[in-house]
Amino acid sequence: MSRSSRTRTASTARKGHQQQAPPGLPEDCWDEPVVAVQPTDLEQLQGAWVSVSDRRQVEFLISGNRFTVHFARGSIYMGIFELNATTQPKTMTVHIEEGQPQHKGQSALCIYELNGEHFRWCTPGPGSMEQLSGFPPEHDAHYLHLVFRRELPKEDEATSRP
DSSP states (O other): OOOOHHHHHHHHHHTTOOOOOOOOOGGGGSOOOOOOOOOOHHHHHOEEEEEOSSSOOEEEEEETTEEEEEETTSOEEEEEEEEETTSSSEEEEEEEEESSTTTTTOEEEEEEEEETTEEEEEESOTTOOOOOSSOOOTTOTTSEEEEEEEOOOOOOHHHHOO
């Protein structure tokens, strides 16, 4: 007749022996390395960007997959965009829902690059089917080639007063 494990444990404990717990799974013996999750390009693009080039002064605002581009001379474009971060260079297709009448409803094939707090972006223009294979010189008149820096939030004037 066999005894239950409870009885064996009690009799072993009475003799001064402690029963060891059965070994767990191998992964219970060490800590897994913590892997830092890199934010996606879409996550990194969120917010306000201002151009740093002297060719055109532009604000590029991104919220989710929606964009607003405001040119200093007054033109405003709004719409949605799609990213493809797996290509080289990375691509962005913008679909213009609002803007100048000749561009409304058109798409623009763009390339982009993210580098810390800088965002480089280039397009041959709305309606063009040309897909760029690399960045042309910044001052090439055939393309809209802009470099942006992240716009930092301005302090509320009321809270910054002594």
